Amino acid sequence: MSPGTASGTSDSRSSESCSGSNTRNGTVPARRTAHNGDSKERKEGEEEEEKSPDEGFMGMTPLLQAHHAMEKMEEFVHKMWEGRWRVIPHDVLPDWLKDNDFLLHGHRPPMPSFRACFKSIFRIHTETGNIWTHLLGCLFFLCLGIFYMFRPNMSFVAPFQEKIVIGMFFLGAILCLSFSWLFHTVYCHSEGVSRVFSKLDYSGIAFLIMGSFVPWLYYSFYCSPQPCFIYLIVVCVLGLAAITVSQCDFFATPQYRGVRAGVFVGLGLSGVVPSLHFVITEGFLRATTMGQMGWLFLMAVLYITGACLYAARIPERFFPGKCDIWFHSHQLFHILVVAGAFVHFHGVSNLQEFRYTAGGGCAEDGAL
């Protein structure tokens, strides 16, 4: 947008200088008088003047000049749409695109065209890594989800019910990752579009967390449906509260980076209560072996590490300008989210296998 504005300004300046010189030469008033048709002599003089080769250009009406400037502007915008733009430094970005001042260069300029935004996926800039980490992650979970849903029913105790429960995890992961890569793609479109997609992006994180709880609670409290149901309702209420907060405009601002990380880490950490309940009921050994608590713990470590890097903007904080394109905090956070989601899936599929091996029966004292 800034190069566009510059081009528009230079056109209007040249138009102004043209009118200015016409006015100073007295050509425009003479023409105006001639058009009024007050004097034959003036008309004759005017006709002679119009024959002059310069007059065709210099005598351009303001309307024609404006049309000419518009054509130039359209041509420039078209070039922008065709992807002929250059990355720009952080300090010339408009305020709504200024998010991380440790990334000094390599930013996309504002591009008010969805086509240009989507074409920019294949260019190198500060968002390239953010887009591809979650675009590839989204395709990975989509394929894994389809594969899982088509697994033979004989591998499950209650195939229909279990596929819906595990399907909730895949739905949460796919929504989260697709909202994320879409947001990073169209982030530079305009302030309004960026605002709408950032709200979807934050809501997607809440969907991933809620979707992750469903199969874990289902298998971990398989034989205790009542606490399972209560924990499910609590996480849904907390998730909806996080989605509601993320609809506020202030939530997306750079000053609230820490608050955002805190809200989602808090939502994830609400799993501490059912985890402790599970460990107390099953005992530490059963919880860490059959209960897959080790994988759950690793998932929490990956998510929390990602959130801390994101909130503290590490490593670019220590190397401003050195991580503009690769390995900045947001990219690392994205990779850790995909890794955390996969670790969770691994733990849940182990729980599912345990349930299949154990059959549908329940011991008298135990949640699993």
Ligand SMILES: [Zn+2]
């Ligand atoms: Zn992101």
